[in-house]
Amino acid sequence: MKLTRRMFIQGAAAVTALMAAPRALLAWPEKAFKAGSSDEVMQALFGSADVTESGSVVLNAPDIAENGRVVPISVSSSLDGVENISVIVVENPSPLAASFDLGPGASAAVSTRIKMGKTSNVIAVVKADGKLYSAQKEVKVTIGGCGG
Amino acid sequence: MKRILVTILGMALVAGLAWATPEEDRLAFIDYHKKRFPNVAVEDYLNGVYAINPPAYQQWLQIEEFPPYELAMAEGKELFETPFANGKSYADCFPNGGVGIRQNYPYFDAETGQVKTLELEINECRAANGEAPLKYSKGKMASISAYMAFTSRGQKLNIVIPDDARAMAAYEDGKAYYYSKRGQLNFSCADCHVANSGMMIRADMLSPALGHPTHFPVYRSKWDDMGTLHRRFGGCNKQVRAVPLPAQSEEYRNLEYFLTYMSNGMEVNGPGARK
Amino acid sequence: MTRKLWIVSAATIVCSGLNVGTALAADQAAYDAACKAAESARQSAAEMRYEWNTIKPLIEKAGVAAQAGDYERAVKLCDEARKHGEEAIAQAKHESEAWKLSAVR
């Protein structure tokens, strides 16, 4: 891949952010949670939206959510040096749902349950060795209320 | 004359159909489900709709990893074990200290001539010990009921209809409620959960009737909360645009009596998690 | 018993207490009559445990319309509410026998 000037700047910005303060010590990333698009979320979290889709990131989410209020999501990765795992729901008003900072003792595997307002792509972003990798999946949300 | 005779014959026929014994009803109920869902084992119905909906079953298993009802169960255990102001506790009100008894509810109480449910007796226990009653549909009542159901998991439902005309009348009353159409939509409980179980109603699959009472109370994602069986009855009534009856009304208790008898012999699996 | 009394008196207030002297007496009277009939049908259905949850909202809407002086609409809504009540009563009567035919056997 050719290194363009823009990518270099983004990379440099990411490095600066990293050097300024390790994420684990930072306060709650308010800017990322207020961001309106997945790119803005990544910019706010990592100082870069330069992300590569990777088979080393495994996102487990249902094809059709039984109920958009409680959608089980799990993300794991076989990559080394995973520092952060973030879950972005593109169509949610605030796309960032959760962002996990991993310390040295943590395996790259997290599960949680999230709210989805409507059918949307869900993106799992993994930051490993300073680079961003992702996996995504569309989760269909049908709103009902007669079930059970 | 001939016409009157035909009418009488017709009435006798209709009446005859309702005269089946509860046990005949139950066996017919199981038979119906076996034919409707040939690939589902009878004991699997304790998982409700998840017995017949594999994709939803997968998500349910993930929820069951740490089901939200465990918070209510923990609260219920704490409440159950906390003595009343007079020093007594729930354990003093129930057989076997209230542990592992869910499978015997509801039952017919010969003294009062009424069907007694577990939730009703929880409040009777409170009243007997000078405590204010709890609301029947959710909250602390659902938590205590959830804990008591949990201590009974694996026990088989053992609903008894004694040789007492009043008990039989209560059963028949519950059965009539179950099969009677009501509300603006003109649906009975059975129209959705017997005749159309497994069908989609908008985005939801209608759950089968067999095993319905095994897994209550439930944490329903739709409610974001726990609810008792009678809360669900009320919800179903509202969905067909009927005014729901109060939780623990005589009609709902009789309905529970009938419906639970239909699942006799199945394991208690409450509390449950539903969408 | 007391609860029932309360419901009846509340209904009376809803039906007639709001619009004294705001419009023509005939319209008010027509609304009162229509509303009373609706309320009575609703109560009969409720006693049979067959009330539809559509009835009360219609009566409430009628009350709002009447308060705004739109008696024509108020009467229409009350008539509809009464029809729902009557249908619920008919449903109760019909189902008292008809349910037996749909029971699993």
Added chain:
Amino acid sequence: MASDIRIKAKLTGDTAEVKTLMKHDMETGTRKDKKTGETVPAHYITEVKCELNGKLVMTANWGPAVSKNPYFAFTVKGAKAGDVLKVSWVDNKGGGSSAETTLG
């Protein structure tokens, strides 16, 4: 209240599988109260910290899109029987809670 945070931990070799369930409304700030019609203010967990013997293993930063009564599972390496695992959360209103379990 003892039931604020529930923790289940399973130790296999030196790996601990940890599952947690926290009691919290996770209000988005957009929901309207059914009775009053007023908007219910946002109230959600913002940060969950997981520590093993006092050492930070993981921090979860959450927004209001995490479901009510949040579930959170993760895996810790290099753990052994007797280690103390602590989970604590704070919310956007300054509330908080914590719970501990001993691996075994």
